[in-house]
Amino acid sequence: MNPVNEHLYEMLKQVSGYIYPNEVEFHWSILIVVYPYLTGLVAGAFILASLVKVFKVKQLQPVYRLSMLTALSFMIIAPLPLQLHLGHFERSYEIFLTPNFTSAMAMFGFVYAWYLMVVILLEIWFTYRRDLIRWAETDKPVMKFIHRALALFSKDTSEEGERFDMKAVKFITIIGIPSAFMLHGYVGFIFGSIKANPWWSSVLIPIVFLFSAIVSGIALVMLLYMVVTPLRGEKIEIACVDKMASFLFIAVIIDFSLEMLDFIHRLYQSEESIKILSDLVMNRLFISLGIIQVLLGMIVPLVLILFIKLFRVDEELRKLFYFLAAILIQMGIFATRWNVVMGGQMFSKSFRGLTAYKLEIGGMEGLFMTLALLIAPFFILALLIKILPPWEQQSAQS
Amino acid sequence: MERRNFFKKGMTLLTQLGVLSTFAKKAKAETNGYDPSKHYYGMGIQVNKCIGCGKCMEACKEENGVPKEPFYFRTWVERYIIKKDAEVIVQSIDPRIDRIGNSVPENEMMRSFFVPKLCNHCDHPPCVQVCPVGATFKTDDGVILVDSDRCIGCRYCIQACPYGARYLNPVTSTADKCTFCYHRITKGMLPACVEVCPTQARIFGDIKSTASPLTRFKRMFKLHVLKPSLNTDPKVQYADLDGEVR
Numbered sequence: 098m099n100p101v102n103e104h105l106y107e108m109l110k111q112v113s114g115y116i117y118p119n120e121v122e123f124h125w126s127i128l129i130v131v132y133p134y135l136t137g138l139v140a141g142a143f144i145l146a147s148l149v150k151v152f153k154v155k156q157l158q159p160v161y162r163l164s165m166l167t168a169l170s171f172m173i174i175a176p177l178p179l180q181l182h183l184g185h186f187e188r189s190y191e192i193f194l195t196p197n198f199t200s201a202m203a204m205f206g207f208v209y210a211w212y213l214m215v216v217i218l219l220e221i222w223f224t225y226r227r228d229l230i231r232w233a234e235t236d237k238p239v240m241k242f243i244h245r246a247l248a249l250f251s252k253d254t255s256e257e258g259e260r261f262d263m264k265a266v267k268f269i270t271i272i273g274i275p276s277a278f279m280l281h282g283y284v285g286f287i288f289g290s291i292k293a294n295p296w297w298s299s300v301l302i303p304i305v306f307l308f309s310a311i312v313s314g315i316a317l318v319m320l321l322y323m324v325v326t327p328l329r330g331e332k333i334e335i336a337c338v339d340k341m342a343s344f345l346f347i348a349v350i351i352d353f354s355l356e357m358l359d360f361i362h363r364l365y366q367s368e369e370s371i372k373i374l375s376d377l378v379m380n381r382l383f384i385s386l387g388i389i390q391v392l393l394g395m396i397v398p399l400v401l402i403l404f405i406k407l408f409r410v411d412e413e414l415r416k417l418f419y420f421l422a423a424i425l426i427q428m429g430i431f432a433t434r435w436n437v438v439m440g441g442q443m444f445s446k447s448f449r450g451l452t453a454y455k456l457e458i459g460g461m462e463g464l465f466m467t468l469a470l471l472i473a474p475f476f477i478l479a480l481l482i483k484i485l486p487p488w489e490q491q492s493a494q495s
Numbered sequence: 496m497e498r499r500n501f502f503k504k505g506m507t508l509l510t511q512l513g514v515l516s517t518f519a520k521k522a523k524a525e526t527n528g529y530d531p532s533k534h535y536y537g538m539g540i541q542v543n544k545c546i547g548c549g550k551c552m553e554a555c556k557e558e559n560g561v562p563k564e565p566f567y568f569r570t571w572v573e574r575y576i577i578k579k580d581a582e583v584i585v586q587s588i589d590p591r592i593d594r595i596g597n598s599v600p601e602n603e604m605m606r607s608f609f610v611p612k613l614c615n616h617c618d619h620p621p622c623v624q625v626c627p628v629g630a631t632f633k634t635d636d637g638v639i640l641v642d643s644d645r646c647i648g649c650r651y652c653i654q655a656c657p658y659g660a661r662y663l664n665p666v667t668s669t670a671d672k673c674t675f676c677y678h679r680i681t682k683g684m685l686p687a688c689v690e691v692c693p694t695q696a697r698i699f700g701d702i703k704s705t706a707s708p709l710t711r712f713k714r715m716f717k718l719h720v721l722k723p724s725l726n727t728d729p730k731v732q733y734a735d736l737d738g739e740v741r
Contacts, residue, residue, distance in 0.1 A: 105566045115584075117587070118565060118566060119661060122662065125654065184667075184669055185647045195628055195629055196628070202651050291654055292657070441654075446656075446741075
């Protein structure tokens with residue numbers, strides 16, 4: 098027995114029914130679960146920010162900058178799981194140099210570059226430009242240089258300049274909303290366009306991905322706001338959290354409805370693959386899909402938010418319920434990504450058998466690497482908050 | 496040297512190099528004596544002739560340096576047992592481990608047969624469509640190949656193949672699959688699996704040729720392909736194929 102493939106002999110024991118021999122190896126690991134999870138958070142956080150600028154939802158102003166920085170932090174890490182998963186990491190630049198235009202995956206580089214460079218970075222720059230110049234005036238030398246450099250050595254603090262910044266931000270946000278839709282809808286398309294795989298092959302997948310992205314992004318910013326604000330010794334603005342919860346509530350309902358529609362549609366059409374997909378759900382995904390994704394990740398948070406909306410609940414309890422709902426939603430969305438990516442590989446394309454995924458602890462695609470990739474954006478966010486404080490504007494206003 | 500002269504001479508040199516390289520390519524093609532545009536390959540499989548000896552699998556692994564472990568196959572053979580109560584049992588035979596025994600008592604069996612499987616070299620290949628860098632491609636003679644020097648090992652093609660015909664080669668970390676033994680067929684030889692098949696269950700040939708064994712096979716049998724609803728248009732066609740085979 099070759100020790101390199103020892104785990105595959107172990108996997109053989111997990112197989113039930115018949116799978117093609119080349120299917121014993123699980124090809125897309127947990128890193129490919131992390132990838133759509135992270136990009137979803139980016140798109141969701143950005144869409145939350147755009148509610149402030151485009152739809153003028155004033156209650157969300159306190160989290161506008163935080164949302165943008167969150168989107169940037171997660172965007173920086175988002176392509177890493179893909180890169181680390183490649184058999185030839187060193188050749189990944191080929192996607193840019195010789196892209197195959199019929200491949201959904203080949204477009205990733207371009208969609209990513211567009212979203213990072215044109216949407217997020219530009220919007221953050223225009224949002225912060227005037228503050229950067231102002232901060233540089235009172236900063237200590239190192240920070241002074243950082244802020245000046247980040248402002249691209251711009252010195253214009255005129256009213257006219259500020260008006261231009263505001264216009265630019267609005268314009269970029271308007272472009273940014275379809276871009277955010279494209280970013281995550283596109284990630285869904287990577288899976289949805291695989292006709293060989295009936296678990297993935299659905300026109301609804303990109304839309305389900307999109308709404309689950311909005312859900313996860315709002316929930317993440319809500320969590321961050323509720324954790325960071327007390328740490329700063331500030332008071333949580335409950336109107337802001339209420340508003341986020343309202344949007345969260347609507348997004349979860351749409352997401353839930355879409356997923357139910359997909360489920361009912363499959364069940365009613367009852368195509369060739371229905372038997373193996375039923376086995377998959379009942380025997381391999383029952384906990385991650387039935388319990389974590391649907392019950393804990395959707396129904397319980399909906400009940401919690403609905404409870405707050407229906408009954409007069411005092412502020413502290415509201416915060417607790419919101420916090421709990423947001424955590425459960427994060428868990429649920431991670432399970433959604435897991436169920437899509439792993440579920441699609443746990444059954445054989447012969448439709449005659451199931452296999453299982455065994456998570457490694459160490460190694461390039463193991464548990465520790467996954468945790469590192471999930472935690473890394475928070476460190477980047479902490480650094481960004483240090484350099485570009487998202488609260489400065491509010492304190493100046495107050 | 497004047498700037499004008501420098502450019503002039505440079506351009507002349509570049510043109511000469513271009514012409515020379517074209518001649519060199521042409522000369523190389525002529526030495527091989529093989530013109531891919533004059534061929535279009537396919538395979539026929541007569542299910543009733545397969546005895547499940549697994550020689551094709553062994554020959555393929557030897558010929559193409561496929562890792563020996565039972566998780567990497569360019570071709571494999573499935574055994575179907577359809578019981579009287581309509582239950583279908585499928586096994587992948589592995590000639591190195593053991594000859595598979597009858598796991599089902601004979602009086603419970605309705606019918607049993609072997610089905611050789613391999614890359615279908617689809618005319619509309621989903622693997623080629625999804626490869627982000629164009630490392631998987633279709634040759635002029637209709638064979639689907641992987642350029643292992645270009646493949647980035649993203650495994651998207653493995654996910655997109657409806658037939659489970661691809662694997663990630665653990666040695667090269669690139670996608671791998673049946674090539675119809677391209678190194679042999681371009682020299683006029685047969686693929687290794689076809690060469691060793693003791694019952695001639697596999698017939699390889701040129702679809703374009705009017706007198707190839709494959710053309711004769713296509714004339715004699717009613718043919719079927721795997722998963723026709725996916726519109727991949729496989730160039731591996733089966734005679735006597737049971738409806739239970741996927």
